[in-house]
Amino acid sequence: MRLKTFRATRMAEAMALLREELGAEAVILSTRRTAQGVEITAALEPEEPVLIPPAGSVAPAMPVQGPLAFHNPPAALAAALGQAPLDQALGRALGFGPLPDARDRPLMLVGPPGAGKTLTCAKLAARLVLAGSPPVVATTDGQRAGATAQLAAFTGVLGLTLAVAQSAAALSKALARRAPGQQALIDTAGCDPFDPNQAVLLHALASAVQAELVLVLPAGLDTAEAADLARAFAALGARHLVPTRLDAARRLGAVLAAAEAGPLLLTEGGTSPEVVDGLEPLSPARLAARLVAAPRRGIPIEAEEALR
Incomplete structure (x- = not known):
């Protein structure tokens, strides 16, 4: 870079x-x-060099075989994942890990509009409440119609107060009120990371509270678009990826492309619209099971569990 x-x-x-x-x-x-x-x-990001081989020396590209062909991942990644077993290949090619703890540095959920940041924030808040560690929840999204009301409805059910802070100063003040060791979650407005003004604003908000940026990205995107977004948000500081809509998208090439391009650690995935139990930790085995199961229509969860 x-x-x-x-x-x-x-x-x-x-x-x-x-x-x-x-x-x-x-x-x-x-x-x-x-x-x-x-x-x-x-x-x-530096441009990849274009290499032109000597005439007559170009070998035909090997077609992607098996379930990966259905997902259309980037060619180089597909080749790396073509080494069976798939779960071990995923573990070698991509990074996996838990979400960072939000005690020392708040978790700031970032991503393009409609990625599922607000619902993911509510899911994480619900998990902490059920674990007996209610977090501070803040939102910087005061522009999208109904955005604050949606998150306020979630936090109200959980018995939490929602802080609305659209400026870096307001966000710092809101998080300064948390108790020692209390975790903090921050929902943000949809951001176009290629727009200088939006990128500057997001970076300023994150810097003001030393937040840990977590990219939330929906599955089912175009793979090249997902890779571009992952690189751009990684340049702003994101190191972790939460793919959403894993229950609705059948093609997961975008998830693979984003994780590789960032590079970003795959942490958890949105597997349900339910606030409680709507996130599941991602591992090479779990992701391999979803890649294999996705082309099959109507596969029951029991069968997917059996593939792990």
Whole structure:
């Protein structure tokens, strides 16, 4: 990844320098005022080199075999996963791990609009409440119609108070009220990480409370689009991935592509619209079972469990 800082007397001049050197695909990581004007730090993923082999030396690409062909993962990843057994290949090719603890650093759920961040936040809050550790829950999404009301309905049932904080200062103040050792969950507005203004705002919110960014991404996306989003949110600080709609999407190539491209650790997956028990930990064995089962219509859960 290429990082560069641009300085100018005015924001418009700094943005012009950034676009001229890094182009429109650059992701802005931070902006700040200086004694001389403004400073912008941006990141750009390097382009993959295009290799042209000698004439007559191109071997035909091997077609993807088995259940992976149904999911259409990136070609290089498909080749890596073609080594049976599938669960062991997944464990070698991708990262898996639990969600970070939200005591020291709040968990901030980020992602594009409609990814399932609010429902995922409610699921995590419900889990903590049932475990006897009620968290502080905050939302920075005050623009989307009904967004605050939806999360407030969830937190109200759980006996939690929802803090609405649309600025970095308000968010810092809301989380400062939590008890020592109390976990904190932050829902955010849908973000286009390729929009400089949205990227700057999200980065400022996360930096203000030293949040741990967790990317929430729906299964069933185009694989290339999912990979692009994963790279962009990783540039903003995301290290973990929660794929949602695993109960509805049959093709999971986007999940594989995003985890590889970030790279991001696969943590838990949204497997139900229910707030309680709507998340399940992801492991190579569990993901392999879903990849194998997805092409089959109407496969019962019992059969899927038997594949683990």
